[in-house]
Amino acid sequence: EAQVTQNPRxxxxxxxxxxTVTCSQNMNHEYMSWYRQDPGLGLRQIYYSxxxxxxxxxxxxxxxKVSRKEKRNFPLILESPSPNQTSLYFCASxxxxxxxxxxxxxxxxxxxx
Amino acid sequence: xxxxxxxxxxxSVQEGxxxxxxxxxxxxxxxxxxWYKKYPAEGPTFLISISSIKDKNEDGRFTVFLNKSAKxxxxxxxxxQPGDSAVYFCAASSKTGNQFYFGTGTSLTVIP
Numbered sequence: 414e415a416q417v418t419q420n421p422r423x424x425x426x427x428x429x430x431x432x433t434v435t436c437s438q439n440m441n442h443e444y445m446s447w448y449r450q451d452p453g454l455g456l457r458q459i460y461y462s463x464x465x466x467x468x469x470x471x472x473x474x475x476x477x478k479v480s481r482k483e484k485r486n487f488p489l490i491l492e493s494p495s496p497n498q499t500s501l502y503f504c505a506s507x508x509x510x511x512x513x514x515x516x517x518x519x520x521x522x523x524x525x526x
Numbered sequence: 527x528x529x530x531x532x533x534x535x536x537x538s539v540q541e542g543x544x545x546x547x548x549x550x551x552x553x554x555x556x557x558x559x560x561w562y563k564k565y566p567a568e569g570p571t572f573l574i575s576i577s578s579i580k581d582k583n584e585d586g587r588f589t590v591f592l593n594k595s596a597k598x599x600x601x602x603x604x605x606x607q608p609g610d611s612a613v614y615f616c617a618a619s620s621k622t623g624n625q626f627y628f629g630t631g632t633s634l635t636v637i638p
Contacts, residue, residue, distance in 0.1 A: 455630040463624055471625060503569050511558045511623025512577055517569030
């Protein structure tokens with residue numbers, strides 16, 4: 414089944430403790446992206462990648478890192494999480510962005526206390 | 527600043543009637559416009575898209591209309607079904623297709 418897989422689905426952590434949310438897609442898509450969803454703000458793009466080793470900032474990149482060493486994987490790294498990063502995170506992939514749209518994972522609910 | 531806006535947080539429609547969801551944007555450089563549907567505890571699902579060279583795109587019960595001069599797009603669902611009850615997001619991107627901007631969503635409830 415074609416899908417984007419994120420792990421974990423739920424995570425509670427403490428301020429300052431580094432964490433990684435993994436994302437993997439099995440559709441051989443070139444584009445991958447991370448979003449966060451917050452009440453009243455919709456989905457906001459954190460980082461995106463158009464190919465292996467090519468990444469760029471989205472709208473809200475502060476406090477996040479990404480890497481794209483393989484085409485299928487696009488992990489999101491929070492080096493020192495803070496409570497304002499408590500949010501619902503989505504990873505997504507696309508064959509070419511734009512008109513094709515993105516296929517989203519099921520989300521990771523992160524709480525930073 | 528929000529470049530894509532959905533001004534109606536919620537909408538209720540009777541089953542079988544038309545649902546019209548609206549979206550406005552500010553950036554005239556956007557080339558692609560998309561609608562996504564989201565159920566609770568799931569990721570958004572791509573529904574339909576339209577490029578800026580068109581003013582209408584249809585897929586079954588779903589039709590998207592684009593009015594470039596007004597910087598406005600709408601999604602029509604006819605006839606509405608209870609399974610259409612979800613949050614609908616509109617999104618826009620430039621021709622390069624890498625950066626996407628989403629609206630805040632409209633929660634649609636279809637009443638049986």
